[in-house]
Amino acid sequence: MKGYLWQHEATAGQPKELLDWESVAIDAVGNVIEFWGFKRNQGRVWALLYLRDVALTAAEIEKDLALSKGGVSMLLRDLERWGVALRVRTPGDTSWRYRAETDLLKMARRVIEEREFSFIARIRADLEEARKLAENDATTTKAQVQRLKRMETLAEATEKALRLFLKTSRLDVGGMFEVFRS
Amino acid sequence: MKGYLWQHEATAGQPKELLDWESVAIDAVGNVIEFWGFKRNQGRVWALLYLRDVALTAAEIEKDLALSKGGVSMLLRDLERWGVALRVRTPGDTSWRYRAETDLLKMARRVIEEREFSFIARIRADLEEARKLAENDATTTKAQVQRLKRMETLAEATEKALRLFLKTSRLDVGGMFEVFRS
DNA sequence: CATGCAGTTCAAAACGGCTTGAACTATATG
DNA sequence: CATATAGTTCAAGCCGTTTTGAACTGCATG
Structure with a gap:
């Protein structure tokens, strides 16, 4: 419960990896979650994982949400620690992937x-x-x-x-x- | 629900207009109120008025809480607008005084x-x-x-x-x- | 109408949290 | 063990919010 200012118009005009509706939904979740006292980007990462419903790598998240490497690393660690994201190693894959836990x-x-x-x-x-x-x-x-x-x-x-x-x-x-x- | 960091040790070493216990209590109220999504100093001003239980002038508040003139003006206007501080004009007095409304x-x-x-x-x-x-x-x-x-x-x-x-x-x-x- | 004091406004500074990105560590591979 | 790629850390910068303080308004007074 603090000051929340709109992200969303601000998001327009990026390299654009996200569909329009995806970014609207993702930002909306970011806003709710910020309301609950968390970081907007924790919500956005979770929302991306949830909407895509496939396990993504940190690099993909970084690209789609236009975040930094370090930031994504920290955000994922938070989500994992809180049990809302799951780290999975796909068979022949070289890097970790993450899925949304739904609760x-x-x-x-x-x-x-x-x-x-x-x-x-x-x-x-x-x-x-x-x-x-x-x-x-x-x-x-x-x-x-x-x-x-x-x-x-x-x-x-x-x-x-x-x-x-x-x-x-x-x-x-x-x-x-x-x-x-x- | 945001980040709250402790004020209180930080308060030590000022001209000191407040008794020790007053400043502890006032800062505590500032912290609760910040938790509810308001400014810490809105809570501190209210707490001062409430603890003193007499109508204070803006100048007194400014001195006791070590705030700026402009700041006190704005804080008091907020409190008044929300109905938690009352502006009163004492008979022969030249300036406004403020009392805490208790709710x-x-x-x-x-x-x-x-x-x-x-x-x-x-x-x-x-x-x-x-x-x-x-x-x-x-x-x-x-x-x-x-x-x-x-x-x-x-x-x-x-x-x-x-x-x-x-x-x-x-x-x-x-x-x-x-x-x-x- | 000049002076002084109370009170307001708002641009600029201070502050604090969040993000970035470069340096680093860990891990896998030939 | 050299190399490459994934992942972490954290000082520095960015950005939004809050506070400051100087300029201003309003008002009373001589």
């Missing part, structure tokens, strides 16, 4: 779980620290301590909302996403 | 409603367009159209999840936030 939400869940919760935990710890400092300070009023406690409640509530969000996205979006399995 | 979630709801939904709508439109283009292209396979449809489902699901998220944050976090009213 894209796996990615959202993993990463959100691993980073957002520690983030909120840290905020809660800070607020608790602030309250303790304030309580040890003779000049602090009761009302101030009270307000700090309320701020802690705010962080707790945020954590709760996030948890709920994950859970519901698991059920609701997850349910929808499962259409991808096939 | 910080009002801010989240407003902005999320006004920008996230149009964002998702746009994505859905793009995917629909891609599918139509693909359908008009003789080389497109049935399976590809199928995959595009599934991607549309993904965007729909995202919209649904967002709606649910807003609603639950209204009930759940909203309920918690109400502690702030007093």
Whole structure:
């Protein structure tokens, strides 16, 4: 949830390895995924793999999406780590190929779980620290301590909302996403 | 949901207008609010007003949070527009003062409603367009159209999840936030 | 209407995250 | 082990966002 600016017109006028409809769809997925807090290009790579439904090499991805060698390497490693792309070695082939694993939400869940919760935990710890400092300070009023406690409640509530969000996205979006399995 | 890096140690070593516990708490709120997709300093200004519980002038905020004159002006206008800060004119005073309105979630709801939904709508439109283009292209396979449809489902699901998220944050976090009213 | 202070605007600077590409490592092959 | 090709790493550059600060507007006052 940040500022998202449109890519898409910007994509026009490239060497063009992608069909028009492919690049529209790929960018759209890039935008959704960015909305979920990931990199646009992680979504674009996944979308390419998913749409083509064949295992592509890093070099092909690099060419089709006009990304750099190094970038593709890192993006693929992210997708692989999150279990949404699969590295396969085709029999007589010299390089790795990648396929889309279809549960894209796996990615959202993993990463959100691993980073957002520690983030909120840290905020809660800070607020608790602030309250303790304030309580040890003779000049602090009761009302101030009270307000700090309320701020802690705010962080707790945020954590709760996030948890709920994950859970519901698991059920609701997850349910929808499962259409991808096939 | 983006990259959040710690401010806080970074804050150390300033002219220091804030008590230690105040700056810890204020930065913590800045971090939560950034998580919700706003500017850290919008949260910090709100937190200062809330903790102090008196109406402050722009000049005081500027000094305490070490922000620029122009910055404070813009931040306050944002907060006011979203209804989380109140501009008051004290009787014999020459300048405006600001108080915290306590429902910080009002801010989240407003902005999320006004920008996230149009964002998702746009994505859905793009995917629909891609599918139509693909359908008009003789080389497109049935399976590809199928995959595009599934991607549309993904965007729909995202919209649904967002709606649910807003609603639950209204009930759940909203309920918690109400502690702030007093 | 000159002066001063509060508040706003916006071009430019600072900042931070993302991407690039050159140097490097790993691996396969003759 | 020399060569070639695939894959990784990371410092430097790019680019979008946020912040700054100087110029400006508005308004009150003598």
